[in-house]
Amino acid sequence: MKQKFHTKRGEVAKQKFHIKRGDTVTVIAGSHKGKQGKVLEIRAAKQRAVVEGVAMIKRHERKSQANPQGRIVEREGSVHVSNLKVVTAAEKPASKKAGKAQS
Numbered sequence: 001m002k003q004k005f006h007t008k009r010g011e012v013a014k015q016k017f018h019i020k021r022g023d024t025v026t027v028i029a030g031s032h033k034g035k036q037g038k039v040l041e042i043r044a045a046k047q048r049a050v051v052e053g054v055a056m057i058k059r060h061e062r063k064s065q066a067n068p069q070g071r072i073v074e075r076e077g078s079v080h081v082s083n084l085k086v087v088t089a090a091e092k093p094a095s096k097k098a099g100k101a102q103s
Contacts, residue, residue, distance in 0.1 A: 048078035
């Protein structure tokens with residue numbers, strides 16, 4: 001069931017999410033729990049987000065002049081925004097160069 005948020009004048013209101021495009025997020029629930037990636041796209045109508053490297057699906061392309069054999073393309077699927085958490089600078093793993101002490 002789709003939810004629509006209406007204002008007093010009857011138009012559909014814009015939804016506000018805790019994540020935005022370009023944020024680094026981690027999946028906190030579901031089959032992709034623990035994976036991290038950058039938000040590529042937010043689909044507000046379905047309350048879902050496309051995260052880089054998470055929920056990969058295979059898409060079969062038909063034969064064409066560009067692909068005479070056809071091919072299977074792997075691309076990102078979507079994840080519900082309630083299953084995502086923004087990764088702060090403190091939670092990000094330190095790089096190997098920054099973690100070692102200079103002696």
